[in-house]
Amino acid sequence: MLKRLFQLEIKSFFNKIKFISWADSFKFSFLLIVGFVFLLILHQAFFRVLIYLSGIEFIGSILILKLMSMIMLTFFVMLVFSNTIISFSTIFFSKDLNFLMSMPLNFRQIFFYKYIKTTLFSSWMVLIVYLPFLFAYGRIKFVGIGFYIVILLLLIPFFLIASSIGTTVSTIFMRYFPSQKTRDIFIILGIASIGIAYIFARFIQPEDFLKADKLTEVVQYISIVEMPTAKYLPSWWVTSLSFLYISKQWGDFFFYIAMLIGTAFVFIAISLFISEKSYYEGWVYSREATGYKFLPKINIKTKGIITVFVKDIKIFFRDTSQWSQMLLLFALIIVYLFNIYKLPLDTFFLKSLISFLNIGLAGFVLAAVSLRFIYPLVSFEGESFWIIRSAPIDIGKLIVEKFFMALIPLLIFGIILIGISNYLLEVSGFLNYLSFFLIIIISISLTGMAVGFGALFPKFKVENISEVESSAGGMIYMIFSLFYVFLIIALEAIPVRLWFLSQISRRSHFDWKIVGIINSIIMILSILIVLVPAYLGKRNLESLDV
């Protein structure tokens, strides 16, 4: 029976490919190319770092080993976290569970099936990101194909150990705290931890690792101090196996293989044992749990489209998978501002250039934020969209409601981002006013474009809202929004260049007429970028078969 379930998964996968729409195949091909290019760049970066480290006398190979062990440890921790969070959804809350539980399968079989799915979901991305490093390492060590095959095979028990820990944790928690709240708490904690780890990783300034003047201290520190390479964790065993294979130390090599595979078996066995005791009860009681007792109450009596606005606010803040993403966003912004703070800006030219380019960078950040939070706003109506369509609500007013709901936070966010980065860059005068002006225009335009595109390419029937932003429509929006920001910066570069020249030379190159013309073009472009997608989106929603 279990074999049939896995056969079903394989058949579904091939059917997805067989029946793929042109839009999805375009998106997939595009993502494949972009992903491949990104991995290639990552591989080259790793290769350069490893070449540099291997050139260091005496301790070069130790440094490489330490680096690899740190990477593997990071991966291991990430895998445990992501497995814990993902397992809540796959093992306890996936839609097919009612169907599976009604079949003649024992709970251990169902648990094992879901456990394998959890492992695959959480591991594939780590594997993809690890491959560039593995190939870079193999290149500097001149290894044969056997090395890659062996290491990739040994990653299987590595992933299974992390997955076993994650699923065991979630199973135990769900047994004693059987509720969707438990999952939500873990999601929030997990995201907050990733955010803190990301901020911490940036604040320790890893680029100093490679600076010539800092290197001696760093090298001494690493070689003398017992770094947390965690010799009793699978991350160290995989690291050692890479090294031992190349140095042909077969005794220790097979010892670590035995450790890795043996530990994987033990952890899987523990996981299955705990599932026999706890899985069914955890699943069944989670269905009996009632909703949140403490809900943010907005007791405003509203009419018409404002009612939809209030409804959207309530639902947004009650869906932890939505607003918890803001924790990550907060971490990203902290790191962004820290990067600006650390930039060496000694000359007026550099300062001006970076201050101006920062507007573009902030614009790109807003584009990414609008894709994540604003583009899916129409799709958030989900399968309840029939209520809006059958109600006496003008679809145009719905678009306007989504627009204003999104504009206020994005505008505030953009202004704060530019305000703080301008303060750090010590920007004043013309550039300062210009940056605020542009970020306001960009915020309004991106909001309008995101809502419009979201209405043009809605996806009401998705299990996970992140499928909306990663759809073909989301990709099209991303391309348009990035191009728009790029165009704004390219246009505004003309008066900024003139301003810069007027600052450094006695001859005044600056002409307010040019500023006026360029910014008028920008205004017209921005108005069009708001109105056209909104109009097309409205037409689409009105004629959509629901």
Place this chain on the structure above:
Amino acid sequence: MLKICNLTKKFKNNIAIENLNLDIKPGEIFGLLGPNGAGKTTTIKLISGLLKPTSGFVTICDYDIQKNPVEAKRNIGLLPDTPFIYQKLTGREFLEFICGIYNIGYDGIDEKLDLFDLKKNAEELIESYSHGMQQKLVLAGILIRKPKVVLLDEPLVGLDPKSARLVKNIYYELSKNGTAIFLSTHILEIAEKLCSRLAIINKGKIIALGTLDELKKQAFSESDLEDIFFKLTENSLTNKFS
């Protein structure tokens, strides 16, 4: 009250509804019967504006649903067969939402929650409600605004016997007060008990229309609706191949 004229709907090469003509009067409980895939739900979606017709038109209280959607929709109450509603709202908030978007007062909310025995769950999220409770909540949302036309797609599915009886009494009361009720179902007993007039649809076409007595004459049968239904639908199949 509800007029359907030459209504046709095609999905690519498939004709889902063909040349539908119906006129539903105020106070009438009209039943649309048919087997699975006959076009019942498509008809209801076309009336409520959830689908756009390929040709023909629908008017509700003289408002064309496509040309004057906002005015037409003010007069409609729709209960779909699987009513997906906002899972992260409480029952009370959902009714407040309905009152808000239809611009009516909030006074009737407690009474409707009481009527459908939902008061004790009113402050819980809808995601914790059973299918039947969600169905009752949507119905409460319809009754609270007293629409002139009520569209019901499989109206009693998921309701316990007590709720089903309550709901049937509500439909009778509504029709007595002049509300036109258009319901689609494949459960013949419901149609037989509730409806004053019936239509049988098969493969997108109306094959019989009238009161129960008129249908009996049409089918040359004095039996119950089930026998009439099978006779007429089988005949329509036979006619196709003769």
